[in-house]
Each structure stands twice: as C-alpha cells, then as structure tokens.
Amino acid sequence: MGVEIERKFLLLGDAWRTLGTAVPMRQGYLSSNKARVVRVRIEGEHAYLTIKGQSVGATRGEWEYPVPLADAEQLLALCEQPLVEKVRRRIAVAGHTWEVDEFSGVNAGLLVAEIELASEDEAFEKPAWIGAEVTVDARYYNSSLVKKPFTTW
Known part of the structure; x- marks a missing residue:
C-alpha cells in the first residue's frame, strides 16, 4: 500500500511567486467520499488516476497511476x-x-502549500512565506473544494 504523509499550510506574501516552475492542473473527483477519494488529474501534458483512503492526522493510503491524456x-x-x-x-x-x-x-484567491514527509513528526524548515497550518481542516482538501468552493466561504 502507498502511504501519503502530507501537511498543508496557508501562504504569506508573494515571495514564493518567483520560485519554481508553474504547471497548470485540472482535476476532478469520480468519488469525493472521505473514506475513498478517486481523483483524475491533468498536470501539464501528463495525466493520473489517484485513489486515496481516509486521513488519520496527516497520513492516508494513496495509489497513483499514469493514464493516457485522452482518457483523462x-x-x-x-x-x-x-x-x-x-x-x-x-x-x-x-x-x-x-x-x-x-x-x-x-x-x-485560495493559496495553499503542501509538504510530503516520511513521518508525521519529521522535522522540516518552514520558509518565511509559510503561514498557518490547515492540515486537519477539511475545508482545504481539494475534494472538499468541489462541494464548497473557496469563493463561497
């Protein structure tokens, strides 16, 4: 079984905008049930099908598979x-x-940063542009944003 340990944070300022390379994404949910999320994502010219189990803290099962772009x-x-x-x-x-x-x-208007870790208690450096942690706030789950978009909060 694949395991994802991920922490999620809001952003501060705009310093992050000059870093990294921007890649557009579109994703949808065949199932957004919190016990079993099934996501389709197009990331640039690549596409993936991802299945995620229910979160326990910052940890959950995760399985991801490439799929043809046309199928996605x-x-x-x-x-x-x-x-x-x-x-x-x-x-x-x-x-x-x-x-x-x-x-x-x-x-x-929603800006979020995520970091994947090897364990929930793994130490990591927070850049100055990282704000409040929202890991366990379900409103910020991408699957929740389908049901209650950020612009309606």
Whole structure:
C-alpha cells in the first residue's frame, strides 16, 4: 500500500511567486467520499488516476497511476463539478519539496502549500512565506473544494 504523509499550510506574501516552475492542473473527483477519494488529474501534458483512503492526522493510503491524456479528458467529463483548477509550483527548500497551489475558477484567491514527509513528526524548515497550518481542516482538501468552493466561504 502507498502511504501519503502530507501537511498543508496557508501562504504569506508573494515571495514564493518567483520560485519554481508553474504547471497548470485540472482535476476532478469520480468519488469525493472521505473514506475513498478517486481523483483524475491533468498536470501539464501528463495525466493520473489517484485513489486515496481516509486521513488519520496527516497520513492516508494513496495509489497513483499514469493514464493516457485522452482518457483523462473523458474521465474529467464524468467527474463531480466544478473541476478544481490551479497552478502548482514545486519549490525545493532544505531537502524537501513544497508544492504551492494557486487556485483559479470557483476557488480563485485560495493559496495553499503542501509538504510530503516520511513521518508525521519529521522535522522540516518552514520558509518565511509559510503561514498557518490547515492540515486537519477539511475545508482545504481539494475534494472538499468541489462541494464548497473557496469563493463561497
């Protein structure tokens, strides 16, 4: 079984905007049930099908598989609406990679950074542009943003 240990934070300021390379993403959910999330994602010219189990703290099961881009486009049409649209920057900081997401569409204005860890208590350096932690706040789960978009909060 794959395991994802991920912590999620809000952003401060704009210093992160000059770092990393921006990659557009569109993703949708065939299932957004918290016990079993099934996501389709197009990231640039690549596409993936991801299955995630229920979160326990910052940890959950995760399985991800590449799929043909044409299949992903068709699967997105089957997904719950609206789709999640964002631009992601991967930024290396002190041996870790931060994934910074700037959302658009119905989630415009939301800025979130995530870091994947080897264990929940693993130490990591927080850049100055990292703000409050929202790891256990379900409103910030991408699958939750389909049901209650950020612009409606």
